[in-house]
Amino acid sequence: xxxxxxxxxxxxxxxxxxxxxxxxKRAAAVDxxxxxxxxxxxxxxxxxxxxxxxWWARPAALRIAAAVVLLVAAGVVVSRAPSRAxxxxxxxxxxxxxxxxxxxxLEAVLQAATEVRAVADSVxxxxxxxxxxxxxxxxxxxxxxxxxxxxx
Amino acid sequence: xxxxxxxxxxxxDLIARYLAGDELAAAELVRRHATALARFIAxxxxxxxxxxxxxxEAFFKAFRALASFRGGAxxxxxxxxxxxxxxxxRRRRWRRTQVVELTPEIRDPSGDPGAQAEAGWTAERLxxxxxxxxxxxxxxFLMRAQQGLEYAEIASGLGISEGAAxxxxxxxxxRLKAWIA
Numbered sequence: 001x002x003x004x005x006x007x008x009x010x011x012x013x014x015x016x017x018x019x020x021x022x023x024x025k026r027a028a029a030v031d032x033x034x035x036x037x038x039x040x041x042x043x044x045x046x047x048x049x050x051x052x053x054x055w056w057a058r059p060a061a062l063r064i065a066a067a068v069v070l071l072v073a074a075g076v077v078v079s080r081a082p083s084r085a086x087x088x089x090x091x092x093x094x095x096x097x098x099x100x101x102x103x104x105x106l107e108a109v110l111q112a113a114t115e116v117r118a119v120a121d122s123v124x125x126x127x128x129x130x131x132x133x134x135x136x137x138x139x140x141x142x143x144x145x146x147x148x149x150x151x152x
Numbered sequence: 153x154x155x156x157x158x159x160x161x162x163x164x165d166l167i168a169r170y171l172a173g174d175e176l177a178a179a180e181l182v183r184r185h186a187t188a189l190a191r192f193i194a195x196x197x198x199x200x201x202x203x204x205x206x207x208x209e210a211f212f213k214a215f216r217a218l219a220s221f222r223g224g225a226x227x228x229x230x231x232x233x234x235x236x237x238x239x240x241x242r243r244r245r246w247r248r249t250q251v252v253e254l255t256p257e258i259r260d261p262s263g264d265p266g267a268q269a270e271a272g273w274t275a276e277r278l279x280x281x282x283x284x285x286x287x288x289x290x291x292x293f294l295m296r297a298q299q300g301l302e303y304a305e306i307a308s309g310l311g312i313s314e315g316a317a318x319x320x321x322x323x324x325x326x327r328l329k330a331w332i333a
Contacts, residue, residue: 019274032182043212
């Protein structure tokens with residue numbers, strides 16, 4: 001670390017030394033033996049355990065969430081072209097999509113949907129007749145990533 | 153006459169032994185790298201009460217993915233990169249729960265209180281600045297400046313080019329220098 005430190009401006013080097021001293025002190029409270037025991041226990045118990053996925057990353061939930069997004073986008077289209085009345089389509093999608101959501105999931109999806117207007121135009125196909133089948137898995141991911149915000 | 157040198161089993165051999173079913177080899181890998189990983193995580197601003205859990209989580213994920221470890225980077229660098237991913241997920245949760253104070257100040261009862269306060273402030277200020285960096289800048293900076301890794305090693309561990317690693321480091325240093333000025 002000393003050699004690397006020589007590359008740093010003095011003020012930053014001093015700050016890094018202070019941070020490192022503090023990190024080392026805090027890391028000393030981590031017991032490697034305890035960590036090893038717990039890791040091994042978890043590996044024995046759940047070595048084949050499926051990786052935990054947030055609910056919206058599951059393919060079914062992804063499509064459901066995207067359905068809600070499309071509903072909102074459809075609202076945008078309707079507001080721009082009042083002569084079109086896609087209400088029937090919206091009803092069909094909403095019934096089939098919402099059945100499998102818990103109330104908590106539904107609430108989260110709807111909350112996310114309220115934020116979608118700003119990004120929908122840039123992500124969704126421009127056709128007003130767009131449906132879920134028009135979106136690739138990647139587009140669905142992009143759509144939800146847009147909702148989820150940029151990662152810091 | 154000195155103490156006879158004890159042959160250190162390379163990480164690669166321990167990995168092969170673990171993959172063949174030897175749990176003791178995994179425990180040895182944890183013993184060998186847990187402190188460095190915990191320091192890396194601590195410098196990212198992880199709260200004290202989550203430090204061991206994050207360390208454990210990174211090892212767990214690493215062992216589960218060990219079959220895919222190709223050895224382009226060292227096991228430690230690969231582990232640090234996994235630690236960075238674990239932190240990324242956890243940061244989302246911190247943001248959702250609006251955790252503001254990530255680390256309480258640790259004071260050493262010995263020594264000059266004034267100097268300690270100054271060092272504590274400086275460390276906190278840098279930690280805050282590190283937390284504001286983009287993820288790759290943050291990881292490259294800590295891998296280089298804290299862990300002392302070479303650019304080629306960092307690049308291999310993070311799956312980026314060596315040039316990109318240099319650029320991220322340069323930007324991180326520039327931003328942090330301005331932050332703590």
